[in-house]
Amino acid sequence: MAKQLGYHQIREIFARFHEAEPEPKGELDHVNAYTLVVAVALSAQATDVGVNKATRELFKIADTPQKMLDLGEAQLIEHIKTIGLYRNKAKNVIKMSRMLVDDYRGEVPNSRAALESLPGVGRKTANVVLNMWWHVPAQAVDTHIYRFGNRSGVCPGKDVVAVERAIEDNIPADFQQHAHHWMILHGRYTCKARKPLCGTCIIRDLCDFEDKNL
Template sequence: MAKQLDYHTIREIFTRFHTAEPEPRGELEHVNAYTLVVAVALSAQATDAGVNKATRALFQIADTPQKMLDLGEAGLTEHIKTIGLFRQKAKNVIKLSRILADDYDGVVPNSRAALQSLPGVGRKTANVVLNMWWGVPTQAVDTHIFRFGNRSGVAPGKDVVAVERAIEDNVPADFQQHAHHWMILHGRYTCVARKPKCPACLIRDLCQYEDKTP
């Protein structure tokens, strides 16, 4: 775990991220808040690209809780069978769709507690939905952010909650809205797990990672 970077260094890191990509976007395809919830729930232990491939046709016919219930678990399973853990995920999507239809009139709630009460929706999923749909500056820590936060010194922590808190505490407020997207994209494409692409990294000179690739 790297040493926590100081405020000025972190500001410079996110200034560079902002300059390179002023409006970073999540890569999961969706058409409304409901399909975003479903897409993020399906993305656990799966790639965004794999989820998008499975959901393009699905969301054309089932973009509301009631339409998903009409499709049914068997129909949903056929659409998402290329995604890891698809059987359990199909059960969860049908369950959360039933709850949304019965208890929320088909409308996705905009509170973390309510979102996390839905089957298959954890803290990370709730934070992604709050950030991407409602513009709440939440920090959804996945494996890419956890790795980057600890390697770089931007947000070191022993677990995802610690890293989430470190981001909230140490990233300047004006960068909080897009912070998790910048870090996810950097971790996914540059600060990769096995052989980080340090020569191409725009924050190489500021990063605390000792084993930089030549």
């Protein structure tokens, strides 16, 4: 784990991320808040590409909680069976949809506590939805952010909660909205787990990673 970088280093890192990609976007396809929640929940231990492939036809016929209930668990499984843990995820999506219809009039709630009360929705999923749909500067820490944060010194922490707190405490406020997308994309395509592309990294002179792959 690298030491925590200073304010000016972190500010320069995110200034470069902003210059390279001013409006980073999540890579999960969705058409509304409900399909975003479903897509993020399905993405656990799966790739965004795989989820998008599975939901392409699904969301054409089931883009609301009631439509998902009408589709039913068996048909939902047929759409998502290429995704890991699909049976358990299908059960959770149906339970989530039932709860949304019964308790929230079919609308996705916009508070973290309410989102986390939904079956199959944890803190990470809740934060992704809050950030992407309601533009709350919530930080969803996945494996890419955890790796990048600890390698670089931008937001080191022994667990995802500590990393989330480090992001909130140390990344300048004007970069908070897009911080987790910049870090996810950087971790996914540049700061890779096995062979990081340090030679082409736009922040390599600021990063504290000792084993740079140049």
